[in-house]
Amino acid sequence: MNLDKLIGRRLLTKELDDKSVKDLPFVNTMPAMIKINGEYKCMRCDSLIDKGTKTFDPIRKKYFYYCDNCIQMNRVDSDEHLFHIKEEDVLREAPTDKILTWKGKLTPGQEKISNELLETYQKREDLLVHAVTGAGKTEMLFAVIAQALKEGARVGIASPRIDVCLELFPRIEEAFSTTDAQLLYGGQTEDYRYTPLVVATTHQLLRFYQAFDLLIIDEVDSFPYAYDPSLNFAAKNVVRTDGCTVFLSATPNAQVMSDVASGKTKRTILSARYHKHALVVPKFIFSNKLRETINDGSIPRSLAKNIEKFRQEKWPLLIFCGEIKLMEKLEKILNKKYPGEIKSVHAGSSDRKEIVEEMRRGEVKILLTTTILERGVTFTGVNVIVLESNHRVFNSSSLVQISGRVGRKVERYDGEVLFIHDGVSEAMKLARKEIVEMNNLARKERLIG
Ligand SMILES: [Zn+2]
Known part of the structure; x- marks a missing residue:
């Protein structure tokens, strides 16, 4: 089996093509569910398990529970395990090719945010970029992504919206044409492979674990991310302990703003559109x-x-x-x-x-x-x-x-x-x-x- 699949990810037994990898010394095993105060909790999505999921397995002749919250990403059973290879166990060489192949120019407003992103990344601090609709958010991200990749870091860009991911991916591929990148979303047929740059829907983050040095979440206030605590949990889990997260939104919701108010996340504002004309007032x-x-x-x-x-x-x-x-x-x-x-x-x-x-x-x-x-x-x-x-x-x-x-x-x-x-x-x-x-x-x- 291609062990790449497990690096910075957590997979269930049924997701392993070769079950023998479970016994390799550098493959970490963790229970897929734990029992707290008599209740089961899914370790992949952090949900408490509904007792109604109790099912009898006639082959193993025993009862088990399963998580119906993250079932769309393959079913997690109470006696299952998750298998994982630590990201830092992989020897990654810093790339030697020119990383940023984008040739455009930033507006002064975009440039200010781009520099702030570089600064907060260096300090590994979380940042909310509150940029108005039509600000040209993607271009502002290029410098910090390039910096992270240059240092040999792994970068994830996620959005709750599949249409945002589909639109974003070709632009990312073009801007970082010398870097191997991959797009992940539900129902795709292409096989997973290890890449230093990943664009994914927030649901796909459920399969990652301690993977990214830099995670960028676009449209952080949109459905389903804003309404699903398990996706928030996943987003926290996929960032390495010494990594950081960038949140992007034109309309940050109360949840994101409460992290700003408590000082957990810093905020920066881009008040102008890329074409330097005002927003239309209703x-x-x-x-x-x-x-x-x-x-x-x-x-x-x-x-x-x-x-x-x-x-x-x-x-x-x-x-x-x-x-x-x-x-x-x-x-x-x-x-x-x-x-x-x-x-x-x-x-x-x-x-x-x-x-x-x-x-x-x-x-x-x-x-x-x-x-x-x-x-x-x-x-x-x-x-x-x-x-x-x-x-x-x-x-x-x-x-x-x-x-x-x-x-x-x-x-x-x-x-x-x-x-x-x-x-x-x-x-x-x-x-x-x-x-x-x-x-x-x-x-x-x-x-x-
Ligand atoms: Zn779950």
């Missing part, structure tokens, strides 16, 4: 009886007027809706008026990727969506309408991310964000306040004109 538009009007088969006046205006200007339009039912009704009505121009997507749409591509190519002019497209997508020149922006699904982070879809490209660095509502919510006020404050900060720091 406009609030009051509209009475929005829902009733759509349910009656008509388009609310405020919506109709703005759709027509954006169509005349020939820019694409994203309309965010709080509920699928209402979105589908609106789609029907709009389709009658503008046949062939409208489509919609939500989490359950099987053709989501294709529709997003059609929107990118300009074949779809108006795309109706749920919060599923609140982040991770860029449509050049797009305007945004949030319908029922006071709906409870739109929290302030969501509204900041949605507003951040507009003006991302230098070809059209402005545009419009309209919050159509029937009563201003706290989240709307907070989102607008955050955007205005970031613009003020960017002006003060002279990062935007």
Whole structure:
């Protein structure tokens, strides 16, 4: 068996191609579950085991429990073990080739963060980079990744979102073309191999252990990472005791901010976009009886007027809706008026990727969506309408991310964000306040004109 699979990772017996490696002196064995106060706990994901998982194994003629929290990464049983080879037992030579093959140039704002990252990495301190939407986060990471690789370190870049990983990996490969890198996500067919540079979904971190000298987690406030304590546990476990973590977010959540408040994590802010123009500030538009009007088969006046205006200007339009039912009704009505121009997507749409591509190519002019497209997508020149922006699904982070879809490209660095509502919510006020404050900060720091 290729022992590389075990370096800096923890695998179950069923994940070993050759079971005899278990007996090798440098392979560490640890129980996959431990019993504390009569309760089993999964050592891979830190979850307490549900007693309902008790199962009888007719072959071994005994009962066992299993972890249903991390079951998607192969089942952990109560009598299983995890096998691991320590990362530091591997002799790694520092690379001699030029590591950073990226030829671009950083903006002054990006450069400031890039230098801070180098400094905190040297001290092995954790850092939260709070960078506005469209700041150009990836480029700011290149210098610190290059420095770590130069020292012979192993670097992990993780995101809860598979689409972020898929988009990031080719850019990382291009920027570090002399370094062996690998992309890991659920359901892929390619075999795992040891690489000094790893891009992975946060779920894949569950298989690593004390592996990375530098771990970077992008979109740290997004689903599922922000809502799953076992992924937070995994992220801590994969960083070596003398390593550090960089958190990236445009909208850090309470959990990340509490680590900042307690001094555990430092924070730095990048208030400006890479193109040095301000973030677009949302406009609030009051509209009475929005829902009733759509349910009656008509388009609310405020919506109709703005759709027509954006169509005349020939820019694409994203309309965010709080509920699928209402979105589908609106789609029907709009389709009658503008046949062939409208489509919609939500989490359950099987053709989501294709529709997003059609929107990118300009074949779809108006795309109706749920919060599923609140982040991770860029449509050049797009305007945004949030319908029922006071709906409870739109929290302030969501509204900041949605507003951040507009003006991302230098070809059209402005545009419009309209919050159509029937009563201003706290989240709307907070989102607008955050955007205005970031613009003020960017002006003060002279990062935007
Ligand atoms: Zn587990």
